[in-house]
Amino acid sequence: MSPSAPKPPSRQAAPTRTRRQPVNEAATGTAGKPARGARAHASGASTPASSASSATPAQTPKPHARPTAHPARSFAEPFAPPPPRNPLDRRVHAAIARATASVSPIALLLATMDWAGHLALSPGKRMELADLGIEQTRRLLRYAQQLAVAPAGSAAHECIEPPAQDRRFKAPEWHAWPFNLMHQSFLLGQEWWDAATHGVAGVSRHHEQVVAFAARQLLDLFSPGNFLPTNPVVLRQTQASGGMNLVRGAIHAVEDFERLVGGAPPAGTEDFVVGRDVAVTPGKVVLRNRLVELIQYAPATAEVHAEPVLIVPAWIMKYYILDLSPHNSLVRYLVERGHTVFCISWKNPGTEERTLDMDDYLQLGFFAALDAINAILPGQKVHATGYCLGGTLLAIAAAAMDRDGDTRLGSMTLFTAQTDFTEPGELALFIDESEVSLLEAQMEETGFLTAGQMAGAFQILRSNDLLWSRIVGEYLMGERAPMNDLMAWNADATRMPARMHSQYLRRLFLNDDLSEGRYPVGGKPVALSDIELPVFCVATLTDHVAPWRSVYKLHYLVPTEITFVLTSGGHNAGIVSEPGRPRRSFRLRTRPAGGNYVPPEDWLEHTPEHEGSWWPAWIDWLAARSGARVAPPAIGAADYPALDDAPGRYVHEK
Numbered sequence: 142m143s144p145s146a147p148k149p150p151s152r153q154a155a156p157t158r159t160r161r162q163p164v165n166e167a168a169t170g171t172a173g174k175p176a177r178g179a180r181a182h183a184s185g186a187s188t189p190a191s192s193a194s195s196a197t198p199a200q201t202p203k204p205h206a207r208p209t210a211h212p213a214r215s216f217a218e219p220f221a222p223p224p225p226r227n228p229l230d231r232r233v234h235a236a237i238a239r240a241t242a243s244v245s246p247i248a249l250l251l252a253t254m255d256w257a258g259h260l261a262l263s264p265g266k267r268m269e270l271a272d273l274g275i276e277q278t279r280r281l282l283r284y285a286q287q288l289a290v291a292p293a294g295s296a297a298h299e300c301i302e303p304p305a306q307d308r309r310f311k312a313p314e315w316h317a318w319p320f321n322l323m324h325q326s327f328l329l330g331q332e333w334w335d336a337a338t339h340g341v342a343g344v345s346r347h348h349e350q351v352v353a354f355a356a357r358q359l360l361d362l363f364s365p366g367n368f369l370p371t372n373p374v375v376l377r378q379t380q381a382s383g384g385m386n387l388v389r390g391a392i393h394a395v396e397d398f399e400r401l402v403g404g405a406p407p408a409g410t411e412d413f414v415v416g417r418d419v420a421v422t423p424g425k426v427v428l429r430n431r432l433v434e435l436i437q438y439a440p441a442t443a444e445v446h447a448e449p450v451l452i453v454p455a456w457i458m459k460y461y462i463l464d465l466s467p468h469n470s471l472v473r474y475l476v477e478r479g480h481t482v483f484c485i486s487w488k489n490p491g492t493e494e495r496t497l498d499m500d501d502y503l504q505l506g507f508f509a510a511l512d513a514i515n516a517i518l519p520g521q522k523v524h525a526t527g528y529c530l531g532g533t534l535l536a537i538a539a540a541a542m543d544r545d546g547d548t549r550l551g552s553m554t555l556f557t558a559q560t561d562f563t564e565p566g567e568l569a570l571f572i573d574e575s576e577v578s579l580l581e582a583q584m585e586e587t588g589f590l591t592a593g594q595m596a597g598a599f600q601i602l603r604s605n606d607l608l609w610s611r612i613v614g615e616y617l618m619g620e621r622a623p624m625n626d627l628m629a630w631n632a633d634a635t636r637m638p639a640r641m642h643s644q645y646l647r648r649l650f651l652n653d654d655l656s657e658g659r660y661p662v663g664g665k666p667v668a669l670s671d672i673e674l675p676v677f678c679v680a681t682l683t684d685h686v687a688p689w690r691s692v693y694k695l696h697y698l699v700p701t702e703i704t705f706v707l708t709s710g711g712h713n714a715g716i717v718s719e720p721g722r723p724r725r726s727f728r729l730r731t732r733p734a735g736g737n738y739v740p741p742e743d744w745l746e747h748t749p750e751h752e753g754s755w756w757p758a759w760i761d762w763l764a765a766r767s768g769a770r771v772a773p774p775a776i777g778a779a780d781y782p783a784l785d786d787a788p789g790r791y792v793h794e795k
Contacts, residue, residue, distance in 0.1 A: 234582035243594055248575040252348035259343040270337050277329045301328045309366045314373035323365045331360050354570050367609055375617045389619030407632050409624030416788050419626050420461035422473045424787035427777040428513045432505040434486040434789040435513050440773035442479045447768045448522045448551050449481040449514055455529035456487040459633050459792055465626040469719040478760050485510050489794035490638045495588030497638040507538045517778045522551030524763055532558020540667035552766050554677040556716050557687045561656040561694040562649050567602045567685045572650045584639035592634030656698055669698040677762050679706045681715030693741045704731040708755045720754040727755040
């Protein structure tokens, strides 16, 4: 049995509230949007969306019992939207964005000037770099001298080791002349530029990161492993195959270019068809509006836990990462262990959805789904689970609900979800005022952020793994990397509405409004310190999208009980970590409500590591916060009839 925290006392149901108009298109024939700021609450026995509602006096919000994490900034500080843009300027800025893949040349110029100017005023730093260059030259000459006199077949002691995560020069061919000297020279140059772009007094941290990243990308472009004449592994393969590897690589390159131009998915994804090979857990769509479909999964056990589970995935991805193949589907895992599971499937927005904003995602997404669950399972608390940005949205909703006395949730689970955006990871490289403004100009023309733009940003962040290694493997070696379900899902990207994405970047990344108590819901700011739900929070050790130390900051934002899990793997592979998968481990520790804050490094040092998947620990945690088992509920309800089989329609939109 996996460790879990004690079961918290039950929370009282919220009083009945005035209900908004129905949003289920099957019942209404429309995609009715609730009035801004008019979020209603339901009691456990919620009134169906189509029935008459009786208004009740609004409940007085409870006062904030705890200060926010950043009390120096006022709750009343207004959000400043970007100024209106001249139409000519918009066209020019959008053209620049298209030409530069949405990377602002001004942002790069400012960062370079900041770095170069402060380096020019730092003679001591320049002397250190000169000394480092001289010392590296001596090391390289000494290494070359050792190579010249070393007996045949023996290896000289290398003058520099590659970083642990760099596997480009692991093959034994790289230790033979002259390729050993080539890759050692490259690594020494990489070391020098790393020293040159870091530690220059006066350079802002963001500019330092941008310059270091740009230098690293430029160096990676000229890595000896990227070219046929300087890659011994490719040369050996070319000689052994009589050049057929290059022929196959050329065929792969032409095929990939044709797919790219034609808008087709990458080769191999045809083996992972949604609804046939992935996203196959049985269920029904019970709600559809202009933004979401809600899937209710069919029970797989004779009895189920009374409290349902609602999954809120991020809308920068398609939901079925949590319902991949049957062997690694988290949805199926929950269902087979006696949980009634609901999952939101977000619409892939187009130009007509350009005006959808963050409040729409809250109202038409989370709260519409919660209303439907209340109608299908009246009187039951809901275990809400949010993944990535869906977890951030869930935290916003939970804070608003606890602020307003709405107690329909029984617990909150967050997967790789940030609530404090002061250290958001490598994505921050592409997020400052200049970058966001340029991106907004492009989105004003198209109405959305394209799937390729988001995928391209992630590809650049991991260029060695996702770009250069693929070019070498598929085009020079002529070997197609085998496709798997997670890779096929990753290629099935989505768009994001212009207004929502602008608000998301400005309110969360640039302003950090959520952690500082300024993010508004219903015309009033929410404070994460109001959350009283028990929390199960999962972070992954090598996450470059939501670094685990950033996710860990939830500990000083939410005073309630937190069970924090740190698992091996990255942003996606660490979550899709089914039992039985090799080389998986996790750490788990519960901080009781009101417990003292433990710094992340201390937490890591004193929390024991467990082999295997964290999924069973989560199942135990949910069970400890659930009531007795009951007969499975029916699919849907009178106002939420079954519309389509899972996985529904929206997941197929390209």
